[in-house]
Amino acid sequence: MTSVEERIVQRLNMLAGAIGCRHSGTPGNLAAAAFLADEMRALGLEVEEQRFEIPSWTVEEQYLKAAGQELAVYANPYSPSCAVEAELAAVGTLAELEQADLGGKIAVLYGDLTRAPISAKSWFLTEDRDRRILELLEANPPAVILAVQAAPGSTNRIFEDWEFLLPSATLPAESGRVVLLHAGERAEVRLRTVSGRGTTANIIGRRQGTRPETLVLCAHYDTKVDTPGANDNAAGVAAMLAAAELLREDVLDCNLELVAFTNEEYLPIGDDTYLERRGEGFLDRVLMAINFDGPGHIVDVNSLASFTCSAEFQAEVEAVSRAYPAVQWVEPWPQSNHSTFAMRGVPALAFSSRAIWLYSHQHDDSLRWVHPPRLLECAQLAADIVRRMHARPLGWMRPEAAAE
Incomplete structure (x- = not known):
């Protein structure tokens, strides 16, 4: 050497x-x-x-309980805190998202909506599709967003934008599987984060x-x-x-x-x-x-x-x-x-x-x-x-x- x-x-x-x-x-x-x-x-x-x-931004707690079990969940960078117990509402396409009523629910995004990370609002390469997803979520805000990462073993976050102010986290594929099997049921999510300068x-x-x-x-x-x-x-x-x-x-x-x-x-x-x-x-x-x-x-x-x-x-x-x-x-x-x-x-x-x-x-x-x-x-x-x-x-x- x-x-x-x-x-x-x-x-x-x-x-x-x-x-x-x-x-x-x-x-x-x-x-x-x-x-x-x-x-x-x-x-x-x-x-x-x-x-x-x-x-x-730092995270101090990230907790998800669904179907009677605790599941791995990863707070998305710059997500605010939340403590939510609500219905799981799953949407997998932009067309579904445009018709869904997610207000106050735990929005579970999967499929075409999470095939790639959603670009930050200010990023010069942000596509119109990503802007539309953000607009729809902000127009009828869910209590928290859970984005399913489909790639096996991946922890790559789906939302990573300090200008996007809705609580959100990414689910590894195994957690996503359980949550999607129990869509319509209630679940509990706690994210405790600290934001500053x-x-x-x-x-x-x-x-x-x-x-x-x-x-x-x-x-x-x-x-x-x-x-x-x-x-x-x-x-x-x-x-x-x-x-x-x-x-x-x-x-x-x-x-x-x-x-x-x-x-x-x-x-x-x-x-x-x-x-x-x-x-x-x-x-x-x-x-x-x-x-x-x-x-x-x-x-x-x-x-x-x-x-x-x-x-x-x-x-x-x-x-x-x-x-x-x-x-x-x-x-x-x-x-x-x-x-x-x-x-x-x-x-x-x-x-x-x-x-x-x-x-x-x-x-x-x-x-x-x-x-x-x-x-x-x-x-x-x-x-x-x-x-x-x-x-x-x-x-x-x-x-x-x-x-x-």
Whole structure:
């Protein structure tokens, strides 16, 4: 094991082991921020901590009794408290929801309504269907909402929006089965939560080059609630830091900026604070961004996707990647920090793995599923790409250059 790989393991153990859950505003989130600031300083980087206020939330009790038995139930992030004994009313489609009278009842959402998490109201990718579901629930509010997670073993929450003020919780599939078999009967739900204001921070590490352009390496370090977030995304953070370590002795023409984003998982996203504080015109001087989110899974290969690139840039990156035949090129996907750059015209790359879609946000997103040698591979390829691109003209990398 190389010294760089040893430090990958150490960083993984700290973030997903000793610290664990890094839900924004929690002690774990703040401990991770302090750790990452120290790690960046140890790499010789000048560190900025971009602190900002966010909604804070913790759960103290989550209780469900139906059909004479206590069942597993997980309060949805930002849910208010409730103490309810009422009828179970099950609805599985949008058409059913439009006709249902759920006022004062325990609404049990399942089927088509809970096939995917309901997007937050303020999320720019929220679909009309999700908005309609929220509107209908708020127009005739149930006493509490129980959303059934159909995926076996999954604890992925269905509602995660601090602007949605109805009490709600997610049921794992086994609890959902029991509740649906006893729809129309009475049940008891207690959720005791604490909401307030908290703080979190993006952690930025910088080194100066000889030209005004900046190359960004980024990864988010926060997690969903009650998960250690090993692959999502202690792994990405460890890969980002390892790439910077591999580049430490390189003389780079451009500035190098590491961004450990917070609040990728919940609104308000840390990306907005980053752009606001970096100032107008900053993205016009960003050479490219490389994001790390979910790489290094033990049962999968690393994946790489490109966004907003010129044909020449794409060809050059593909040429570099041929030295890493185990890395698989995949179609572009929007759900991470690289979109902050790509959607504003900045060339971007994203390292991940397809397995992350099955394991992320779960109780068992743990260190046993992370393969450090695969994270080293990811860091080495990223470093090689930086070495190939740091002196390139900015216009050559952007798609409009190919059309000129």
